Amino acid sequence: MPRIHVVATGGTIAGAQAVPGGHGYAAGAFTVDALLAAVPDLAGIAHVSAEQLVNIGSQDMNDRVWLTLARRLEQLAASDDVDGIVVTHGTDTMEETAWFAHLTVRTTKPLVFVGSMRPATALGADGPANLRDAVALAADPAASGRGVLVVLNDTIHGARDAYKLHASRVDAFRSPERGPLGRFEGGRPCFTLPPLAAGQGSFPLGDAQALPLVFILYAHASMGRELIDAALAAGAAGLVIAGVGNGNMTDPALDALQEAAARGVAVVRSTRLPEGAVLRNGEVDDDARGFIAAREFKPGKARVLLQLALLSSRDPKALQEVFDQA
Ligand code: ASP
Numbered sequence: 001m002p003r004i005h006v007v008a009t010g011g012t013i014a015g016a017q018a019v020p021g022g023h024g025y026a027a028g029a030f031t032v033d034a035l036l037a038a039v040p041d042l043a044g045i046a047h048v049s050a051e052q053l054v055n056i057g058s059q060d061m062n063d064r065v066w067l068t069l070a071r072r073l074e075q076l077a078a079s080d081d082v083d084g085i086v087v088t089h090g091t092d093t094m095e096e097t098a099w100f101a102h103l104t105v106r107t108t109k110p111l112v113f114v115g116s117m118r119p120a121t122a123l124g125a126d127g128p129a130n131l132r133d134a135v136a137l138a139a140d141p142a143a144s145g146r147g148v149l150v151v152l153n154d155t156i157h158g159a160r161d162a163y164k165l166h167a168s169r170v171d172a173f174r175s176p177e178r179g180p181l182g183r184f185e186g187g188r189p190c191f192t193l194p195p196l197a198a199g200q201g202s203f204p205l206g207d208a209q210a211l212p213l214v215f216i217l218y219a220h221a222s223m224g225r226e227l228i229d230a231a232l233a234a235g236a237a238g239l240v241i242a243g244v245g246n247g248n249m250t251d252p253a254l255d256a257l258q259e260a261a262a263r264g265v266a267v268v269r270s271t272r273l274p275e276g277a278v279l280r281n282g283e284v285d286d287d288a289r290g291f292i293a294a295r296e297f298k299p300g301k302a303r304v305l306l307q308l309a310l311l312s313s314r315d316p317k318a319l320q321e322v323f324d325q326a
Contacts, residue, residue: 003083004082006085008035008055009087009090010057010058010089012116013114016121025121028056032051035120035131038120053069070100070104073107078107084143085138087112091116091172095173095300098148098162099300102147103305110149112151113151115127116130137149146195146196147196147200155184156180160301180193181196212310217240223249223250224253228257237314241253245283254284262290267290292319306319
């Protein structure tokens with residue numbers, strides 16, 4: 001029987017409604033033992049052990065928890081007593097944490113993130129089924145060497161491409177650029193795409209105690225330089241712009257960012273659109289302005305990648321290579 005370890009961090013999967021059947025609820029109300037107890041046939045799939053790392057809504061996720069989580073996952077992955085790992089997590093920032101884990105944790109063992117869109121007390125709660133699928137996925141040798149995976153709603157995504165694209169539906173996650181890696185059929189994982197494990201563990205954390213400060217700024221009509229200046233005054237090492245269209249923005253914003261780049265701040269052009277890659281030197285002359293094009297990475301994932309890349313280089317050319325190859 002495969003030995004699967006569950007690391008719980010909170011989220012709606014552990015959420016409880018104030019009024020049964022009501023709309024409002026608090027994330028992170030149940031512990032991991034209660035979550036596991038709600039899945040009837042788990043003991044038939046794997047020997048499951050568990051720990052509670054934190055119990056928070058993932059809107060409150062932060063660099064400190066990421067560093068702790070990544071180091072714990074490394075430890076577990078290196079253990080001869082663990083065949084696969086499941087992380088329960090809120091869905092709001094799962095696309096960021098799973099990507100962070102993918103980039104920092106070196107392992108070929110299955111490492112699966114799971115959450116739910118409905119709290120544990122809701123009618124039709126999706127948490128128990130998703131958790132069951134996550135354990136089954138982590139227990140399946142076919143899931144090894146595929147990079148960090150995300151599973152919800154019978155669908156298997158790669159951490160590189162998974163985004164939350166709906167605020168409430170159980171099919172909230174999509175992989176807009178490359179499609180999901182597979183699905184569940186009859187309770188078993190079925191992969192439909194080859195592994196996308198490239199880059200897994202390519203940013204070892206070493207003894208890093210903190211991550212560089214990187215902000216995301218959202219472009220819009222009439223965008224000025226005010227928030228760019230505020231981010232610089234706050235000490236930003238990098239800025240990710242959720243640009244309009246192909247990573248575009250107003251001239252005043254471009255000029256303020258060019259000044260920032262000249263001062264050694266990494267400026268990454270991403271897009272506020274849910275699909276499509278931002279290409280280098282499209283309508284913006286990245287070469288002349290010293291910018292980096294985010295390629296397929298939407299702002300949340302671009303920020304994670306930039307934080308990790310900035311641990312070893314501030315050179316825009318080297319940073320662009322990171323985005324080209326990730
Ligand atoms: N706000 C919740 C969280 O991210 C939403 C969820 O888990 O679905 O923790």
